[in-house]
Amino acid sequence: xxxxxxxxxxxxxxxxxxxxxxxxxxxxxxxxxxxxxxxxxxxxxxxxxxxxxxxxxxxxxxxxxxxxxxxxxxxxxxxxxxxxxxxxxxxxxxxxxxxx
Amino acid sequence: xxxxxxxxxxxxxxxxxxxxxxxxxxxxxxxxxxxxxxxxxxxxxxxxxxxxxxxxxxxxxxxxxxxxxxxxxxxxxxxxxxxxxxxxxxxxxxxxxxxxxxxxxxxxxxxxxxxxxxxxxxxxxxxxxxxxxxxxxxxxxxxxxxxxxxxxxxxxxxxxxxxxxxxxxxxxxxxxxxxxxxxxxxxxxxxxxxxxxxxxxxxxxxxxxxxxxxxxxxxxxxxxxxxxxxxxxxxxxxxxxxxxxxxxxxxxxxxxxxxxxxxxxxxxxxxxxxxxxxxxxxxxxxxxxxxxxxxxxxxxxxxxxxxxxxxxxxxxxxxxxxxxxxxxxxxxxxxxxxxxxxxxxxxxxxxxxxxxxxxxxxxxxxxxxxxxxxxxxxxxxxxxxxxxxxxxxxxxxxxxxxxxxxxxxxxxxxxxxxxxxxxxxxxxxxxxxxxxxxxxxxxxxxxxxxxxxxxxxxxxxxxxxxxxxxxxxxxxxxxxxxxxxxxxxxxxxxxxxxxxxxxxxxxxxxxxxxxxxxxxxxxxxxxxxxxxxxxxxxxxxxxxxxxxxxxxxxxxxxxxxxxxxxxxxxxxxxxxxxxxxxxxxxxxxxxxxxxxxxxxxxxxxxxxxxxxxxxxxxxxxxxxxxxxxxxxxxxxxxxxxxxxxxxxxxxxxxxxxxxxxxxxxxxxxxxxxxxxxxxxxxxxxxxxxxxxxxxxxxxxxxxxxxxxxxxxxxx
Numbered sequence: 001x002x003x004x005x006x007x008x009x010x011x012x013x014x015x016x017x018x019x020x021x022x023x024x025x026x027x028x029x030x031x032x033x034x035x036x037x038x039x040x041x042x043x044x045x046x047x048x049x050x051x052x053x054x055x056x057x058x059x060x061x062x063x064x065x066x067x068x069x070x071x072x073x074x075x076x077x078x079x080x081x082x083x084x085x086x087x088x089x090x091x092x093x094x095x096x097x098x099x100x
Numbered sequence: 101x102x103x104x105x106x107x108x109x110x111x112x113x114x115x116x117x118x119x120x121x122x123x124x125x126x127x128x129x130x131x132x133x134x135x136x137x138x139x140x141x142x143x144x145x146x147x148x149x150x151x152x153x154x155x156x157x158x159x160x161x162x163x164x165x166x167x168x169x170x171x172x173x174x175x176x177x178x179x180x181x182x183x184x185x186x187x188x189x190x191x192x193x194x195x196x197x198x199x200x201x202x203x204x205x206x207x208x209x210x211x212x213x214x215x216x217x218x219x220x221x222x223x224x225x226x227x228x229x230x231x232x233x234x235x236x237x238x239x240x241x242x243x244x245x246x247x248x249x250x251x252x253x254x255x256x257x258x259x260x261x262x263x264x265x266x267x268x269x270x271x272x273x274x275x276x277x278x279x280x281x282x283x284x285x286x287x288x289x290x291x292x293x294x295x296x297x298x299x300x301x302x303x304x305x306x307x308x309x310x311x312x313x314x315x316x317x318x319x320x321x322x323x324x325x326x327x328x329x330x331x332x333x334x335x336x337x338x339x340x341x342x343x344x345x346x347x348x349x350x351x352x353x354x355x356x357x358x359x360x361x362x363x364x365x366x367x368x369x370x371x372x373x374x375x376x377x378x379x380x381x382x383x384x385x386x387x388x389x390x391x392x393x394x395x396x397x398x399x400x401x402x403x404x405x406x407x408x409x410x411x412x413x414x415x416x417x418x419x420x421x422x423x424x425x426x427x428x429x430x431x432x433x434x435x436x437x438x439x440x441x442x443x444x445x446x447x448x449x450x451x452x453x454x455x456x457x458x459x460x461x462x463x464x465x466x467x468x469x470x471x472x473x474x475x476x477x478x479x480x481x482x483x484x485x486x487x488x489x490x491x492x493x494x495x496x497x498x499x500x501x502x503x504x505x506x507x508x509x510x511x512x513x514x515x516x517x518x519x520x521x522x523x524x525x526x527x528x529x530x531x532x533x534x535x536x537x538x539x540x541x542x543x544x545x546x547x548x549x550x551x552x553x554x555x556x557x558x559x560x561x562x563x564x565x566x567x568x569x570x571x572x573x574x575x576x577x578x579x580x581x582x583x584x585x586x587x588x589x590x591x592x593x594x595x596x597x598x599x600x601x602x603x604x605x606x607x608x609x610x611x612x613x614x615x616x617x618x619x620x621x622x623x624x625x626x627x628x629x630x631x632x633x634x635x636x637x638x639x640x641x642x643x644x645x646x647x648x649x650x651x652x653x654x655x656x657x658x659x660x661x662x663x664x665x666x667x668x669x670x671x672x673x674x675x676x677x678x679x680x681x682x683x684x685x686x687x688x689x690x691x692x693x694x695x696x697x698x699x700x701x702x703x704x705x706x707x708x709x710x711x712x713x714x715x716x717x718x719x720x721x722x723x724x725x726x727x728x729x730x731x732x733x734x735x736x737x738x739x740x741x742x743x744x745x746x747x748x749x750x751x752x753x754x755x756x757x758x759x760x761x762x763x764x765x766x767x768x769x770x771x772x773x774x775x776x777x778x779x780x781x782x783x784x785x786x787x788x789x790x791x792x793x794x795x796x797x798x799x800x801x802x803x804x805x806x807x808x809x810x811x812x813x814x815x
Contacts, residue, residue: 022798031794092794100790 007048014041028080028090032073039069111173113166117180117197120160120167120207120253127156128246135239146238150222153242157218157249161211167204175201175639179259179327186262193324198259202640205461206256206393209468213385214249216609220476221245221377223605227483228375232282241281241375248274252386256393260324261314264394268310268358271387276300278378279371286373295370302367306357313350316343330400337404348401348408351394352415359391359445362419366712368442372434376479379434384441384475385468392445392464395452399644403455412453417557417567420446422709424574428581428694429705432512433478436582440538441471443571447553450564456556458624458634458645463549465633466620470537470546473613477531480602480610481586484524485511488599498594509595514582515691518678519591523599526607528587530614535583537617539576540662542655545620551655552626552648559651569658576662580669589675592682626650 014037021034043062050058084090131149139145171177177200186193221241229235251274255267280296287294314324320336320343321329337344355361360368371383382388395402395412402409420443427439444467451460489509492498510516521528537546550572557565591597601607624633631647638645671677672693681693695702704710 019802023795023802026795095794096792098790099792100787 004048004052008045011041011045011048014038014044026091026093028083028092031092032076032080036069036073039065111169113163113170114174114178114180114199116163116166117178117199117257118182119163120197120211120257121250123159123163124156124246124250124253127153128243128250130156131239131243131246135243136236139236139239146226147222149239149242150218150225153246154215154218154222156246157211157215160249160253161208161215164204164207164211167199168208171199171201171204171639175636177201177204177639190322191318193260193262195263196259197257198326199257200640201636201638202393202396202461203256205465205637206389207253209389209465210252210256210386211249213468213472213613214245214252214381216612217377217381217385217472217476218242218245220380220479220606220609221375223603224377224476224479224483225375227486231483231486232285237281241278244274244277244281245377245381248278248382248387252390255390259326261317261326261329262324264397265310265314268354268390269307271382271390272300272303272307272358275303275371275382275387278382279374281374281378292373295367295373299367299371302364303357306354306364309350309353309357313347313354316347316350319343320347326397333401333404341405344401344405345407348398348405349411351398352408352412355391355394355412355449356415357391358394359388359449360442361391361415361446361449362422365419365423365442366715369435369438369708372432372438376434376475376482379438380472380475380479383438384471388441388445389448389464389468392448392452392460395449396457396461396641399452399455399457399641402452403644409453409455413450413561413564414453416446416448416450416453417561417564417571418446419443420450420571421567421574422446424571424578426705426708427578428574429692429702429708430578431514431691432510433481433514433517433582433586434475434512436514436578437471437474437478440474440575440578443575444471444538446571447550447568450568451553451556454557454561454564455644456553456646456648457641458637459549459552459556459648461637462624462633462648463553465623466537466545466549466617469613469620470534470544470617473530473534473610473617474538476606476610476613477527477534480527480606481517481520481524481531481599482511483602483606484520484527484599485517485595488523488597489595491598491600492594498598501594509593511595514585516593517586517591517596518589518593519587519596520599521587523591523596524601526601526610530607530610531587532583533614533617535579537620539579539666540572540658541576541666542659543621545617547659548621548625551650551658552624554658555626555648555651555654558654569661572658573661573665576665577669580666581673584669584673584675584678588673589678589682624648 018034018036018038018041021037022031025031025034043065046058046062046065050056050062080090083095087095089095130152135149135152138148142148177198179196179198181194181196183195184192185195225238225241229238229241248271251267251270253267255264255271258264258267276296276299279299280293283293283296284290286292317329318324320340321332323329333344353364356364368383368388372379374383402412423439423442423446427436427443430436430439444463448460448463448467451457451463489511533544537544540547540550542548554565554568554572557568591599622630624631626648627650634645634647678693681689690696691706692702707713
């Protein structure tokens with residue numbers, strides 16, 4: 001059986017790639033994809049630990065995360081479409097209407 | 101009470117006693133509420149209003165007569181309680197009517213003479229209100245007169261000193277109201293009001309003495325009721341003579357105020373500003389005798405304090421002489437009578453002071469008759485003159501002879517009169533009777549009463565006897581002078597020449613009073629078997645009511661002196677001589693023939709010994725200066741300008757400024773504003789964080805998570 005360390009390492013790598021993607025990319029779609037990557041890295045860690053500890057809770061939690069992610073994507077994409085309609089652009093560095 | 105065992109004989113009407121007060125009160129209430137309407141609507145309105153007032157006084161007289169009849173059968177009298185007044189701890193005062201021979205004597209005089217004066221006033225005021233130009237005041241006059249009768253009845257019938265005091269103040273109020281009846285008239289338009297004020301203030305000084313006496317009475321005796329006080333008095337005289345002396349002397353101060361004795365007599369001459377019926381009723385016959393009644397009522401206290409008796413006698417006899425001399429120098433017909441009244445009151449006060457209570461009360465009664473008569477007749481004379489003046493002014497032929505000074509014509513100045521004997525026959529005769537009675541010439545009333553006082557004085561108080569005899573000489577002299585100046589000789593003015601006699605309603609009461617003045621002495625002739633009045637008062641005054649004896653030398657001397665004095669007056673003022681005197685051109689003519697003989701003394705008499713001026717200099721001006729000082733310096737400058745404006749207002753302003761600017765603006769507002777500014781500044785800083793760039797937020801969340809995780813892992 002593959003040791004738990006591999007899974008967590010892979011999960012950490014995926015999370016780091018996602019986080020860097022969120023912080024560095026300007027395209028909203030890409031940022032979204034990076035967020036999904038971070039979520040899924042967390043999912044991977046959940047599943048890995050669930051199997052390692054023979055506990056169902058982690059696997060159940062993954063389903064919750066997937067459901068929330070799906071809802072988030074639905075709302076997020078709708079927002080991006082709405083922003084694109086008004087600004088013809090989805091570069092997040094040019095969207096700062098909520099500036100204080 | 102204590103007379104159940106008394107032998108019951110004759111009718112009893114004692115329970116009617118309160119009606120002597122109720123009747124006049126009903127009369128005054130009726131006239132107060134309906135009199136105005138009656139005057140407006142009915143042509144006989146004045147007769148109805150005056151008639152009701154006279155009826156009220158007359159019914160009061162009727163009740164007094166019934167009480168007198170009751171007293172014939174039950175001479176010990178009765179106290180008729182009406183209601184409780186004050187009940188506080190030991191202080192129990194009730195409204196109760198003391199019906200005894202002394203009080204009923206006063207009731208008869210007050211209501212009897214009062215009724216006659218009411219009737220007279222119907223005729224007198226009819227002209228007076230028109231002469232003074234306000235007929236609507238007719239009703240007010242009679243309301244005040246009835247109020248006076250009611251108050252005077254309370255005064256004489258109370259069975260305690262407090263009820264007496266209520267009446268005492270009530271008559272003082274009526275006196276004030278009636279002196280100032282024509283309050284907008286008189287010298288400078290305020291003369292009458294000032295006279296009323298003077299009477300009020302002078303009487304207040306006397307009342308102060310009365311009140312002190314009343315307080316001391318309660319303190320010493322624990323009650324105000326006469327019979328308890330008189331029962332305890334001998335006991336107190338033994339244990340606490342000082343209290344009794346204080347009470348009697350303070351009562352004397354009250355007497356000097358109300359009965360116009362030295363040194364408080366000054367208000368009475370000025371009180372002549374009131375209409376003449378008022379002068380007759382209040383300032384001659386009744387109210388001013390209240391002081392005499394007070395001393396007679398308190399007889400049982402006074403006989404225990406010889407010092408007080410001495411002082412009362414002294415005040416009375418000195419006043420008698422003092423005022424009689426002043427009367428010689430007066431030209432106003434009513435002023436002469438006013439000083440004569442003061443002088444005669446002095447006789448009465450001296451009499452009750454020396455313990456001759458019967459003589460004092462006797463003189464009070466006869467004086468009420470002849471002095472009321474004289475005053476009312478002088479009113480008739482004055483209105484006769486006014487009628488004559490009116491006639492002259494409305495006759496174009498006569499008016500030409502009038503030399504310009506039609507408006508300052510004084511109908512009361514005796515120098516403007518003369519020869520009225522022909523024009524006003526009835527008035528002349530009744531005046532003559534009054535004057536002879538006053539002068540003390542037998543057999544008229546005044547002789548008997550005055551002689552009784554002189555006889556009593558001659559026995560123990562020789563100095564008082566001398567003073568009173570001198571006063572009697574002056575009395576005969578000034579009355580002769582007045583009669584001659586007013587009624588004899590030729591008319592000295594057109595008004596006097598055309599004077600008209602008064603109507604019957606005015607002269608009828610005069611005739612009744614003249615009869616009373618003539619025969620009034622019969623109630624107490626100083627011969628055995630004729631002392632009815634003394635025996636009558638004996639039931640109240642007991643042993644202190646001694647019948648006067650007839651001392652022939654005294655009577656002869658006083659009659660002789662009076663006749664000499666009349667002769668002297670005749671010699672100085674007889675018609676021929678006075679006409680010669682009057683013929684001298686006005687510029688060189690002195691004001692009175694007497695001046696040629698006694699020059700400067702006459703000046704003193706004419707100016708009333710400058711007593712008013714003295715009072716002004718000694719009391720009034722310093723008092724006014726003090727008031728002005730208090731008002732200007734203390735109140736206005738110190739209190740208002742300095743203390744109020746500077747200290748209180750300035751201090752308050754300073755404090756408000758401090759509170760407003762330093763505390764409120766500088767502290768509270770600044771704190772609130774500072775908080776707002778601080779919040780604003782912090783908010784400005786924090787706004788910078790809110791860039792609106794998603795990546796910034798993401799970075800901060802990332803960094804935050806790293807820090808928190810780092811902390812959790814590394815702690």
